[in-house]
Each structure stands twice: as C-alpha cells, then as structure tokens.
Amino acid sequence: MEDAAGIGWIAAIIIGGLAGWLAEMFMKSNMGVLMNIILGIVGAAVANLLLGLIGVSLGGWIGYLIAGFIGACILIAIGRAIKR
Numbered sequence: 001m002e003d004a005a006g007i008g009w010i011a012a013i014i015i016g017g018l019a020g021w022l023a024e025m026f027m028k029s030n031m032g033v034l035m036n037i038i039l040g041i042v043g044a045a046v047a048n049l050l051l052g053l054i055g056v057s058l059g060g061w062i063g064y065l066i067a068g069f070i071g072a073c074i075l076i077a078i079g080r081a082i083k084r
Contacts (some may be wrong), residue, residue, distance in 0.1 A: 013083075015061055016040030019068025026069075027076045036072075043071025 020036030023029075023043065031039070047067035051058065060068050 001008070010065070011061060012041060012044075013037055016065050016068055018046060019043060019065050020072045022069050023072030027073055029076050039072040039075055040068040043050060043075050044068035045071065046074060047071030 017033065017037040019042055020031075020038070020040030020043065021033075022033055023039060024036055042065050044067040047070040048058065050071075053066065058064070
C-alpha cells in the first residue's frame with residue numbers, strides 16, 4: 001500500500017524522520033526522534049495541502065522530503081506561537 005506521495009510507508013517514515021530532523025535543526029528546536037518522524041509526516045501532508053491550494057504539486061521522495069521540511073517548520077512555528 002502506498003501513500004499519496006507515491007512512496008511506501010517505510011520510506012514515508014524514514015523520509016518523514018529526516019524532514020523532521022532537518023526542520024528541528026533549521027528551527028533550532030529540541031525534540032526526539034519520534035516527534036521528528038511525526039512532524040515530518042504530518043508536515044508533508046500539511047505542506048502538500050497548502051501547496052495544492054496554489055497549484056503546486058511535489059512528487060516522489062524528494063518532493064515528500066521538501067514538503068515534509070516545509071510543513072514541519074510550519075508546525076514548529078505554530079507550536080511555538082501557541083506556547084507563548
């Protein structure tokens with residue numbers, strides 16, 4: 001079974017974790033591995049939804065990584081704003 005980005009579940013977890021970790025480094029946040037994976041995967045879904053609204057479509061594992069990074073950064077920023 002494959003997800004909407006055209007990659008398998010195992011790849012989604014690995015790429016999501018990488019995207020979450022990159023966002024964590026970029027945003028200077030401090031979270032665990034599980035949270036990085038969750039942020040990367042959920043971030044990719046959020047970013048693909050937002051990019052879809054303006055007509056941009058990212059496909060494959062590189063597109064998933066980029067979308068995951070963008071989305072995870074957005075989610076980290078939202079989390080910081082809520083904590084304040």
